[in-house]
Amino acid sequence: MFVSYEIYRFRFSLFSSPCRIQKSFIEVFFVWVGYVMVVGVMVVGGGLATQATLEDILFGIMLGNCLLGVFALFSGYIGAHSNRTFYQLIEGVFSGWSARIIGLYVPIILICWYAIESSILGGFIGKLFGFQELGQSLTMVAVALLIGGSVYVGFRALKNLSLFFVPIIFVLAVYATFSIGVSSVDLQISNVSHDGVSYVASIVLGTWIMGVLTNLPDVTRFSRSTTSGAMAGFVGILIGNSFNLLIGVFTWYFTRQSDPSEILMSLGFLSLALLFAVSNIWTTNDSNMYSATLNLARVLSISRRQAVVLGVLVGAIGSFFNPAQLSFIFDFVLAMGITAPALGGVVLGGYVMKEMFGHNYINVVGAWSGLLIGCSVAYVYVGIVGVVFSFLIAWLMMAVVSRITS
Secondary structure (H helix, E strand, C coil): CCCCHHHHHHHHCCCCCCCCCCECHHHHHHHHHHHHCCHHHHHHHHHHCCCCCHHHHHHHHHHHHHHHHHHHHHHHHHHHHHCCCHHHHHHCCCCHHHHHHHHCHHHHHHHHHHHHHHHHHHHHHHHHCCCCHHHHHHHHHHHHHHHHHHHHHCHHHHHHHHHHHHHHHHHHHHHHHHCCCHHHCCCCCCCCCCCCHHHHHHHHHHHHHHHHHHHHHHHHCCECCHHHHHHHHHHHHHHHHHHHHHHHHHHHHHHCCCCHHHHHHHCCCHHHHHHHHHHHHHHHHHHHHHHHHHHHHHHHCCCHHHHHHHHHHHHHHHHHCCHHHCHHHHHHHHHHHCCHHHHHHHHHHHHHHHHHCCCCCCCHHHHHHHHHHHHHHHHHCCHHHHHHHHHHHHHHHHHHHHHHHC
16 A cells, blocks of 8 residues: 655654765764854853853863763763654653653744744845845845745755755855964953853853753754764764854854854955854744744644645744844743753653663653742752752653652
8 A cells, every 4th residue: 555755754753764864973973063053152252251251162162062061972872762853752751741741842943943043044035135123124024934835845855964064154154264364363252250160050051951951852853873873963062062162252252252253254245244144043043933833733743845835924024023132932931941951851761661671650740840940940049959969850850750650
């Protein structure tokens, strides 16, 4: 009997991936590192340059990314071992309406970020071409719709675009950083507050902890082996995020500007500035919407491509109102992002206990208990302690409460 490609893809999402669907380490790595390399984190690096000494920044970036790398190693391994999307991992721990409620967590945050990043890119293009406010808003919508095209095609488009754009991001960012010349650099920032290595590492850990725990399995589920998936996640974070932050730090030292596209534009390289902005935001934003719609499709019981159409339309409408200028939007998505370590501890930890070690007593009561307690820990304790403890305590409490109530 003939089975349509969409049905085939839907079935694949539940079982081990056939050989023709599985991807090489390089393909998975480039999609992941393309997602990680984004100008927003470069700006974070520029902010660190005003808050700590260069020595503390370098050690803090190393420590923070090593911790992120450990989480990425674990999350990438689970994605490759299970061949499941993050929402399917949620279904393995929660059930029924609980799974649907929790499953909306990722799409809501990622569609918000999709709208924010589309508005940033659209605003940059509008400024570059001298558009008025309405023209800029319409450009933001157009950007959201265009990026949605690659999401509609699927992982193949994400892979090909990342293979093309990631080298461009790397070359142009390095060129922008050193284009002014290093002879005039002043590494002594007058208002440095000497917050230290732990402060810097906490900021670094916060840049991608949500992406590592909730988005990475959607990418590494295509890996040919668990080792390939784990290493793609680990190496991608170490290279991609270290590059982000170091570019941000040194462009700030050299130019007092941490966005390479702005530097290129100030030097008169308008086409290069546009190319960098498009490359940089596209590879992150398409992965955002890809993960969002994988979850949304399962929650709403629709096909992935129907979910893409819905998600992109919502993101495009949101981008029209320029959410990048609305502080409460950032407060909302950042507040929700604080809960990511607890959710990761419950969902990924639940998979390890049930599927890898056969502890079938894990239940929804334990999952909710672990999630709520883990989130409470994240709100009480900030920084490295909050992230690590939230993840581990959520996992532990899920196991304990599930055992008691089973």
